[in-house]
Amino acid sequence: MTKNHSYVLDANAFIQPHRRFYPFDICLGYWQALRWHHKPSRVLSIDRVREELERGEDELFEWVEINLPKTFFASSAELDVVSWYRKLVEWVNAEEQFLDRAKQEFATAADGWLVAYAKARNGTVVTFEEFDPNVHKRVPIPNLCQAFDVPYISLFEMLRRLGVRFTWKAKK
Numbered sequence: 001m002t003k004n005h006s007y008v009l010d011a012n013a014f015i016q017p018h019r020r021f022y023p024f025d026i027c028l029g030y031w032q033a034l035r036w037h038h039k040p041s042r043v044l045s046i047d048r049v050r051e052e053l054e055r056g057e058d059e060l061f062e063w064v065e066i067n068l069p070k071t072f073f074a075s076s077a078e079l080d081v082v083s084w085y086r087k088l089v090e091w092v093n094a095e096e097q098f099l100d101r102a103k104q105e106f107a108t109a110a111d112g113w114l115v116a117y118a119k120a121r122n123g124t125v126v127t128f129e130e131f132d133p134n135v136h137k138r139v140p141i142p143n144l145c146q147a148f149d150v151p152y153i154s155l156f157e158m159l160r161r162l163g164v165r166f167t168w169k170a171k172k
Contacts, residue, residue: 007037007162008118009045010127010141011052011110013155018060031063033164038072042162046076046117048110074121076113084116084148091147092139099136106139115144118151125152 022030037043050073053061076085092098092106106112118125131142145152153161 006041006121006123007043007126007153007158008114008121008123009034009043009049009155010114010125010129011045011049012128013045013126014049014053014060014064015056016128017155024059024063027166029166030159030164031067033159033162035067035072037162037164038069041071043158044071045073046110046114047073048076048113049073052110074117076117078120080120081113081116084119085112088112088116088144088148092144097136098139102136102138111139111141112144115141115148115150118145119148123150124158125150126155126158127152128154 017027017030018024021027024031034043050064053064076082089107089112092103092112098106114125117123125141125145127141129141131146132140133143135143142152144150
């Protein structure tokens with residue numbers, strides 16, 4: 001891994017832990033780890049993911065607003081990111097595998113921007129999505145990553161690579 005390498009989080013790296021694995025009242029350590037590992041710019045996301053989280057208007061977005069610095073969500077408006085995004089859109093639109101509604105949904109989601117940012121910045125996408133060579137109804141992030149040679153891993157793999165450990169402490 002290069003010094004400038006970063007992990008670029010999909011919205012589901014916030015939403016699923018909040019709803020299923022690491023709610024604030026049980027595992028605040030997960031959320032603290034995200035903030036801690038952002039400091040050296042190793043863990044981040046993009047502005048369009050932040051917008052998706054904002055639409056949730058819930059406790060998760062409230063936590064994001066209060067606890068994550070603005071730098072956690074990088075701009076997707078940089079020219080090299082926009083250039084990669086255009087290539088991703090062209091590829092998706094040319095793929096007969098995907099239904100028209102999947103292509104339309106792709107055009108409005110943050111996923112393509114996330115992959116474009118990771119490609120432009122030599123990052124690894126972190127997502128719970130899985131590669132599916134037979135999918136038609138949506139455009140999975142791992143399919144984009146494979147097509148454009150962008151590494152992707154699960155959230156749990158990122159936590160392992162960063163050496164994050166959640167420990168238990170008995171209540172006294």
